[in-house]
Amino acid sequence: xxxxxxxxxxxxxxxxxxxxxxxxxxxxxxxxxxxxxxxxxxxxxxxxxxxxxxxxxxxxxxxxxxxxxxxxxxxxxxxxxxxxxxxxxxxxxxxxxxxxxxxxxxxxxxxxxxxxxxxxxxxxxxxxxxxxxxxxxxxxxxxxxxxxxxxxxxxxxxxxxxxxxxxxxxxxxxxxxxxxxxxxxxxxxxxxxxxxxxxxxxxxxxxxxxxxxxxxxxxxxxxxxxxxxxxxxxxxxxxxxxxxxxxxxxxxxxxxxxxxxxxxxxxxxxxxxxxxxxxxxxxxxxxxxxxxxxxxxxxxxxxxxxxxxxxxxxxxxxxxxxxxxxxxxxxxxxxxxxxxxxxxxxxxxxxxxxxxxxxxxxxxxxxxxxxxxxxxxxxxxxxxxxxxxxxxxxxxxxxxxxxxxxxxxxxxxxxxxxxxxxxxxxxxxxxxxxxxxxxxxxxxxxxxxxxxxxxxxxxxxxxxxxxxxxxxxxxxxxxxxxxxxxxxxxxxxxxxxxxxxxxxxxxxxxxxxx
Amino acid sequence: xxxxxxxxxxxxxxxxxxxxxxxxxxxxxxxxxxxxxxxxxxxxxxxxxxxxxxxxxxxxxxxxxxxxxxxxxxxxxxxxxxxxxxxxxxxxxxxxxxxxxxxxxxxxxxxxxxxxxxxxxxxxxxxxxxxxxxxxxxxxxxxxxxxxxxxxxxxxxxxxxxxxxxxxxx
Numbered sequence: 001x002x003x004x005x006x007x008x009x010x011x012x013x014x015x016x017x018x019x020x021x022x023x024x025x026x027x028x029x030x031x032x033x034x035x036x037x038x039x040x041x042x043x044x045x046x047x048x049x050x051x052x053x054x055x056x057x058x059x060x061x062x063x064x065x066x067x068x069x070x071x072x073x074x075x076x077x078x079x080x081x082x083x084x085x086x087x088x089x090x091x092x093x094x095x096x097x098x099x100x101x102x103x104x105x106x107x108x109x110x111x112x113x114x115x116x117x118x119x120x121x122x123x124x125x126x127x128x129x130x131x132x133x134x135x136x137x138x139x140x141x142x143x144x145x146x147x148x149x150x151x152x153x154x155x156x157x158x159x160x161x162x163x164x165x166x167x168x169x170x171x172x173x174x175x176x177x178x179x180x181x182x183x184x185x186x187x188x189x190x191x192x193x194x195x196x197x198x199x200x201x202x203x204x205x206x207x208x209x210x211x212x213x214x215x216x217x218x219x220x221x222x223x224x225x226x227x228x229x230x231x232x233x234x235x236x237x238x239x240x241x242x243x244x245x246x247x248x249x250x251x252x253x254x255x256x257x258x259x260x261x262x263x264x265x266x267x268x269x270x271x272x273x274x275x276x277x278x279x280x281x282x283x284x285x286x287x288x289x290x291x292x293x294x295x296x297x298x299x300x301x302x303x304x305x306x307x308x309x310x311x312x313x314x315x316x317x318x319x320x321x322x323x324x325x326x327x328x329x330x331x332x333x334x335x336x337x338x339x340x341x342x343x344x345x346x347x348x349x350x351x352x353x354x355x356x357x358x359x360x361x362x363x364x365x366x367x368x369x370x371x372x373x374x375x376x377x378x379x380x381x382x383x384x385x386x387x388x389x390x391x392x393x394x395x396x397x398x399x400x401x402x403x404x405x406x407x408x409x410x411x412x413x414x415x416x417x418x419x420x421x422x423x424x425x426x427x428x429x430x431x432x433x434x435x436x437x438x439x440x441x442x443x444x445x446x447x448x449x450x451x452x453x454x455x456x457x458x459x460x461x462x463x464x465x466x467x468x469x470x471x472x473x474x475x476x477x478x479x480x481x482x483x484x485x486x487x488x489x490x491x492x493x494x495x496x497x498x499x500x501x502x503x504x505x506x507x508x509x510x511x512x513x514x
Numbered sequence: 515x516x517x518x519x520x521x522x523x524x525x526x527x528x529x530x531x532x533x534x535x536x537x538x539x540x541x542x543x544x545x546x547x548x549x550x551x552x553x554x555x556x557x558x559x560x561x562x563x564x565x566x567x568x569x570x571x572x573x574x575x576x577x578x579x580x581x582x583x584x585x586x587x588x589x590x591x592x593x594x595x596x597x598x599x600x601x602x603x604x605x606x607x608x609x610x611x612x613x614x615x616x617x618x619x620x621x622x623x624x625x626x627x628x629x630x631x632x633x634x635x636x637x638x639x640x641x642x643x644x645x646x647x648x649x650x651x652x653x654x655x656x657x658x659x660x661x662x663x664x665x666x667x668x669x670x671x672x673x674x675x676x677x678x679x680x681x682x683x684x
Contacts, residue, residue: 183641183648183650186623186624186641186648187643187647187648190623190643190648234647346587346589347617348617350617350618350644350649351618351619351644352618353619353672357556357557357573358556358557358558358571358573360558360569360571375556381619381620381644405585408585409584409585410569410585411585412558412571412582414556414557414571414573414580414582415573417580417587420585420587421585421586421587424585424586450522450523450588450589451586452521452522452586452588453586454568454583454586454588455521455522455524455526455588456526456541456542456544456546457546457548457561457563457568457583458521458581458583458588458590459519459521459526459528459541459590460528460539460541460546460548461550461559461561461570461572461581462519462521462528462572462579462581462590462592463517463519463528463530463539463592464530464537464539464548464550465559465572465574465579466517466576466579466592467515467530467532467537468552469575469576470576
């Protein structure tokens with residue numbers, strides 16, 4: 001096993017990997033940008049290397065800096081987490097060329113699966129079912145209109161180099177196509193430097209089902225069953241669960257076999273996920289994510305496995321050491337995950353920024369909070385809006401839902417708006433409880449509708465809050481006439497910061513006297 | 515002290531009296547048996563009302579408050595009598611048009627209208643990129659573009675003025 005590894009990531013996933021490292025006696029090395037100096041992943045690591053810069057491009061996306069940090073820290077391997085450089089084949093290659101171990105799949109497999117067209121062809125050749133659509137991506141609007149008519153509406157536009165829901169649009173009629181094509185293509189151009197779009201048929205009542213895979217370096221591969229990720233908005237998942245209500249034991253074996261075949265076709269190693277569209281009993285290959293997924297904890301809860309530990313083991317050259325039947329025999333109960341994003345569900349899910357001032361974490365039996373949150377953390381637009389993942393386990397689906405509702409009621413993340421209340425609304429929806437939903441489900445729920453119930457109590461509390469706030473302010477002598485440094489200092493240290501600008505950064509304040 | 519408190523869009527009148535350090539409060543004339551204890555000065559409040567207990571979280575400033583009870587979020591606006599009168603006058607003055615403000619920090623990618631354009635309700639005015647997602651910002655109602663306050667490629671903060679609309683031509 002490795003003595004020391006570098007984690008080329010930040011936030012909750014860096015901390016998640018650090019935790020497993022600690023349990024295995026492996027020394028985790030963190031990297032950090034200027035703005036992340038105080039982050040929890042830095043504080044919990046064995047050692048930490050500064051990358052400099054504040055934007056992802058200057059820090060976590062700079063492959064040369066990350067590899068140099070690994071060499072300097074004496075790490076033997078690099079774990080990329082998800083996002084950032086995790087699915088960049090050139091990075092995987094550079095890591096190996098630098099004499100380090102890459103805790104992930106071979107660069108060739110990333111490359112094949114990262115190109116949607118080549119992936120599709122490879123999968124067809126391997127006998128894996130795919131969704132009907134165009135084979136080649138296109139650039140111009142006129143061709144898009146003509147091709148869409150041929151495939152038939154509704155259609156889906158996907159960025160050729162896309163990921164994470166960016167550059168994706170669903171178009172229901174020809175009239176809306178040119179506008180949708182232009183914004184999606186522009187988004188893809190901005191995010192990936194490639195504006196080409198891929199067009200395919202949009203399936204009815206589709207459910208997003210994905211299968212967790214794990215391969216060692218000796219040709220052994222198993223699947224860890226499915227995850228259901230149909231509760232998504234603009235292709236960003238909100239609630240995930242394992243197993244899925246539509247997958248019975250026989251279908252689990254069948255899609256598991258298809259997924260393992262898909263992985264084997266590209267010579268896969270380490271952990272990966274094959275995404276399927278499930279529509280009325282049929283499954284179609286969508287894509288393969290050649291990394292650990294955000295929602296991997298629900299699989300861990302149901303199968304009693306630490307997937308990061310397994311990743312480290314197989315990357316170090318160990319054999320899996322168990323069979324497919326042994327994996328499936330460990331399946332137990334039901335797990336759910338809610339993503340806590342810094343966004344405002346009552347305002348069209350726009351990003352929310354601020355300083356986390358008021359934090360209450362849930363606990364109790366079978367509740368897991370994967371987060372790197374701390375009081376005083378600044379939520380900016382520099383990084384992904386996901387703040388935390390709340391995961392629960394229960395002996396059955398009903399118990400898991402009730403436990404999640406209970407945990408969400410305990411959770412409080414103050415200072416920013418979060419998606420948590422929207423998740424609660426979904427968990428209380430009868431159709432969700434019955435398991436009767438597809439990927440369009442969130443479009444049919446009014447997540448912006450206020451669901452109060454204690455409005456009088458809130459009105460009274462808010463008035464008292466203001467009353468006490470005004471009294472506290474009045475005690476600060478001459479607040480409005482003090483010099484700027486005093487007001488600034490109070491903004492930083494008082495319990496209720498008066499109007500801390502959401503966009504302020506430490507660097508912008510450096511030049512001012514304190 | 516009288517406050518006008520709007521909770522999730524519905525207005526309520528709250529009367530608050532402090533007597534010998536004890537706060538008495540009534541909502542729409544109904545007196546509440548309320549015990550309000552701040553836990554940590556950061557926004558955690560231990561609330562007991564008529565024997566029922568609540569772990570409440572409150573944050574915000576004098577005018578806009580966010581309150582969380584049992585995972586539910588309540589958006590609250592508070593005005594006292596003087597502020598209420600001032601806000602009512604302000605609303606009357608801007609009738610029929612108004613300023614479209616940015617609801618999030620971002621970068622203006624593309625302007626889709628110019629001054630003098632007649633726009634319909636919901637018509638896209640500009641494209642704003644935030645968190646790498648492009649969002650079309652639509653007109654809140656029909657009108658005429660009176661002024662553009664931003665340029666393409668310009669970074670805007672949350673609450674920044676984007677476009678001023680005048681009342682639509684009759």
